[in-house]
Amino acid sequence: MDYVQWIELAAASASAAVLGSMLGLGGGVFLVPIFTLFFGISTKTAIAASAVAVVTNSVVGSQTHLRNGFVNLRLGMMLQVTTAIGALIGAFAGVWAPDKALRIIFGAVLIYSALAMVRKRQASYDTSHDPDPHELGASFKDGGKDVKYVPSAIRTGLGISGTAGVLSGMLGVGGGVIQVPAMNLFMMVPLKAAAGTSAFMVGITSVATAFVHYSDGNVDPTVVAPAMIGIFAGGKLGSTLTKRLKVADLLIIFVVIIAFLGVSMFLTGIGIHVPWQR
């Protein structure tokens, strides 16, 4: 057993989990490029490990969201129908796709994510009087206040969720980077409920990816096990740090990291060797 690599993989996964939980993401967007660029792990093995790590992060992280009422189960299950179908299609496409194509797509998604974070804004609406034909309305306590909301634009949400599912299945990421802004900006769901619902959903979404890659022999326990250990530690640390640090101040650093990883993945995908590639 290569103990040094285990420690390095666990530390990298813990860092991804810390960053991911601070940003309300699953952490998968960091793991695949870190594994492929800095550890020389094949893209498909990295995607498989990332999918298991995203499930782990969701299982660890969404318990609190569920108990706090931030997870809207009706909304989650409705959106999950198209997300899960998309993920299953994406997972099979990912297994068959060439390594370089996956790197190019991943690079493009990371660059998009970086740009989306730069433009990130939090929308707040009063939807408590809106009609609720799908019975998706819910409420949660926020700072002693009862926040009541009724999600809207369900068809748009279902379409975006299906796309997020395909990308998630193909690339081993949770899809939170697409789901959270979609729920908040288009469906008018308060950010806390959007992040909580997405945290629960990404675990279900990544099941298909993980099982399809497991069946294809891409799950490497020497990568997945240290990643899981890192996620166990990082997920808890991230939620503690989130309470103490001003995430907005760190946003620019995260954008730089994601843009750097995205450009690196894209360049290696089109056959350009980057000096830090192992």
Place this chain on the structure above:
Amino acid sequence: MSTPSTPLPESTAPINARAASVLKWGFRISAVMLAIGIIDSLIRGNDIPTNATRLADLVPRLLDGDGGAIVTLSIVSMIATPVVATLVVALGFLDLGDRRYARLSFAVLTVLIVSVIAAFVRQ
């Protein structure tokens, strides 16, 4: 006079609590098995294999006390945890008498089961 707000559907708080319990126990079981698998491999001086144990070989290898198979079981049980949580949510909606969301939850569960079956068939 302000317009009364839209009445909310029945709260899913009991289902949320049940789903959270499933996740908690799924995490605990997976973490314990991961620790046992790693410790077993260390004690026996075996390397953890770079390929997860195939589902068909999992039970015989577990009966042999193979640490690598225990690590694979930990990974599989972690991946299976959201599937069980989805089943619990679907049953919770049935208990609540919310047939629409029970059906949607079972539809999600069906897609997940299809992915698991696809995994078995491909192996």
